[in-house]
Amino acid sequence: MALHDDVALQALGSGVFETEIVDRYWIVVGPNGGYLAALVASAGDTHVADSARQLRSLTIHYLLPPKLGKVRINVQAVRSGKSVDFLRFEMLQDDKPVLVATGVWALSSKAIEGPTLIMPEVPSPGLCLPGVRLTEKPTRLHEQWEIRSVDTLETNTQTPDLTWWIRPAKETPMSSSLVVAIADALPPPIFVLSPDLKSVPTIDLTVHIRTDLASVNWDSDSWVLVHFTTTHVSGGFLEEDGYIWHQNGTLLGMSRQLALAR
Secondary structure, eight states: HHHHHTTOOOETTTTEEEEEEEEEEEEEEEEBBHHHHHHHHHHHHHHHHHHHSSSEEEEEOOOOOOOSSSEEEEEEEEEEOSSSEEEEEEEEEETTEEEEEEEEEOOOOOSSSOOOOOOOOOOOGGGGGEEEESSSSSTTGGGEEEEEEEEEEEOOOOSSEEEEEEEEEOOOOOOOOHHHTTTTOOOOOGGGGGGGGOOHHHHHHHEEOOGGGGOOOOOOOEEEEEEEEEOOOOTTEEEEEEEEEEETTEEEEEEEEEOOOO
């Protein structure tokens, strides 16, 4: 199944949604955080039900890794203004919260345009190595993506700074759920410096969507370029900053997450 099918939800009424956690997005001990965030984004899009009001900011706090099976997502509108909606989310499994989140859906504005963040010049996807560098074999998560590594062992062995081309393995439309999922779909760059780390579970993830996704020219031949970097590690915690571009240079999103090194 494609991503848009896997994040489809059943509306139960009064801001309550239900879905099934599937194993296609599994990593070390549970489902990938980007997949869970994509479910939340899908719930928000459905709840707002206004194509002009797009997801602009989403912050997820991961409490527990859910198991396979049903989860419920509760959505509450904290405030709905003339141009901005603020939502609060809670995902529960067996009546226990597994994540909480807040999100902003808003109209676009032309009040200011620029400066802009320029996409780096890198080899095209066809010239890059297929597969997921830093892992011995693909996880179930990485089977859901077509991935090309811009970096090689020769060009990047000393800094936690990695660049990839990525797109869904099965065609899926451009959406806020797609951008949010991509923001956490690849191995943490800290593995470049610390290959013996067993896992780097995400504590929280924030994604900002930086363009009107309805205007993005997206089809089965399109790719996304992502760049992730870590600049500071202390006390067993690290940050990871991400930048997500459409292949034509449009900045789709920016992300930051705090993770725990184990």
